[in-house]
Amino acid sequence: MKNSIKKISYDEFIAIRNSDKKPILIDVLSRDSFKRGHIEGALSFPLDTINKETAENVLLKDELLIVYCGSFQCTASTKAAEKLSTLGYNVLDYKGGLKEWQEKGNKLISEE
Numbered sequence: 001m002k003n004s005i006k007k008i009s010y011d012e013f014i015a016i017r018n019s020d021k022k023p024i025l026i027d028v029l030s031r032d033s034f035k036r037g038h039i040e041g042a043l044s045f046p047l048d049t050i051n052k053e054t055a056e057n058v059l060l061k062d063e064l065l066i067v068y069c070g071s072f073q074c075t076a077s078t079k080a081a082e083k084l085s086t087l088g089y090n091v092l093d094y095k096g097g098l099k100e101w102q103e104k105g106n107k108l109i110s111e112e
Contacts, residue, residue, distance in 0.1 A: 004085060005078060005081040005082055005085055005091065005093050006091075006092050006093065007078075007092075007093045007094075007095050008066070008092045008093065008094050008095075009095075009096070010094075010096050010100055010101075010104055012092075013066065013094045013096075016064070016066065016092070021064050022064075023063070023064040023065060023066045023092070024043065024059060024063050024064070024065050024066070025039060025041050025042040025043065025066050025068070026042060026043050026045045026065055026066065026067045026068070026080070027039065027042040027043065027044050027045070027068060027069075028045060028046060028047045028050070028067050028068070028069050028076045028077055028079075028080040029046065029047075029069050029070060029074075029076060029098075030046050031044055031046060033070075034046075034111075035110070035111040035112055036108075036110060036112060037098065037108030037109065037110050038098070038108060038109055039068065039098070039101055039106070039108065039109070040107075040109045042068075043058065045058060045080075047069075047076045047079055047080045047083075050080055050083050050084065051083075052087055055084060055087050055089065059084075059089060061088055061089060061090075062090075063089075063090070064090050064092065065084060065089055065090060065091045065092070066091075066092045066093075066094050067080045067081050067084070067091060067092070067093055067094065068093075068094040068095075068096075068097045068098070068101075069097045069098070070097050070098050070099060071096070071097045071098065071099035071100065072095050072096060072097070072099070072100070074097055077093050077094065077095065077097060078093055078095075081093040
């Protein structure tokens, strides 16, 4: 099961973001972390709140989802991708997360 999650690189992430696919971008870190800084357009859906009910309230099965967390060291996005995939969603895991996003010169959106 674990191998069914497709991890995408920064370049793949940008290509998908700029395509017609219009993925739903999901930040799986805590709400506090999300407020401090997230990738523009992301939804806050903390890992510990993801379950069948919450997913059905927020997401559609036919949408392409991209999850991310803090960095390559962070495992939250992979766990979230596995959870969502098990629930029948089409999920990609952007492993670089916030750290790589910023290292590539992109800004985070803050709500503080």
